Amino acid sequence: VLSTLFFGGAALTTGLLLVTGAAGYIANFGWLLTLTLLLLGLEIVWFFRNPNRKIPTEPGVVVSPADGTLDTIEEIEHHEYIGGPAIEIGIFLSIFNVHINRTPVAGKIIKLAYRPGKCLNALRPESTRENERLEVYLQMPEPTNRPMLVQQITGAIARRIVCRIKPGDELTRGQQFGMIKLGSRTVIVFPREPGLEILSKPGDKLLAGSTILAKYKADSESVTPAAEASDEEKA
Known part of the structure; x- marks a missing residue:
């Protein structure tokens, strides 16, 4: 019985740690993905920018x-x-x-x-x-x-x-x-x-x-x- 409780508790603890770690990984990945998409969006906006230009009027x-x-x-x-x-x-x-x-x-x-x-x-x-x-x-x-x-x-x-x-x-x-x-x-x-x-x-x-x-x-x-x-x- 003690061995069952011991190994069962160890398995439960390991499972909780794995779930917690996975959740943390997903959370970190989510932030990374969001940051990547944000930077990509900013790059697209920057790339397609179209600033005003003063055109010279001097002949020739x-x-x-x-x-x-x-x-x-x-x-x-x-x-x-x-x-x-x-x-x-x-x-x-x-x-x-x-x-x-x-x-x-x-x-x-x-x-x-x-x-x-x-x-x-x-x-x-x-x-x-x-x-x-x-x-x-x-x-x-x-x-x-x-x-x-x-x-x-x-x-x-x-x-x-x-x-x-x-x-x-x-x-x-x-x-x-x-x-x-x-x-x-x-x-x-x-x-x-x-x-x-x-x-x-x-x-x-x-x-x-x-x-x-x-x-x-x-x-x-x-x-x-x-x-x-x-x-x-x-x-």
Whole structure:
């Protein structure tokens, strides 16, 4: 009888400890799960944020099409769409950057072109040529009719490009036209002309629609001024 009571009591005590431990584990896991979901929610809100931007109104300037870090500036002897010498600027967007894309100049959308490709890390130089992309071809208004190209490029994580414009659309400088979700790249190509001044350099932190990348000194009235962008502005 004593042995039965002893072993029975031990079993009951062990059972209570296991139940109590499990309850504590579940409670701790619940807090951990809640915290994880909260942080995830905050990250989503942070990622999709869309702050107001003051758009420069100075004639002849080219503004950044994306937030991020300017990591490459390349001179091209002949670009097919530009029709001559060009400047190519690459911008890396981390997961912490605003991912809204904005037009670098006022102009008309000529065409959109989707290019399938790889999903390499956007920090790798070859990602500019090899990754999946959407190319936005636009043309500035008269008198320059200057062509420009903006490329939305995916990365290892970012594999969805959003573009809410179509050929024929007329956009103002700094207007929202799409986004790339999570880390990615944006590339802009524009004509290299006499009097062109590059105002940003590798390593600079850029703000879409606000940071001036370059200026065509010869332009005086060829760029349509843009008002301050707002969160309600539609792409």
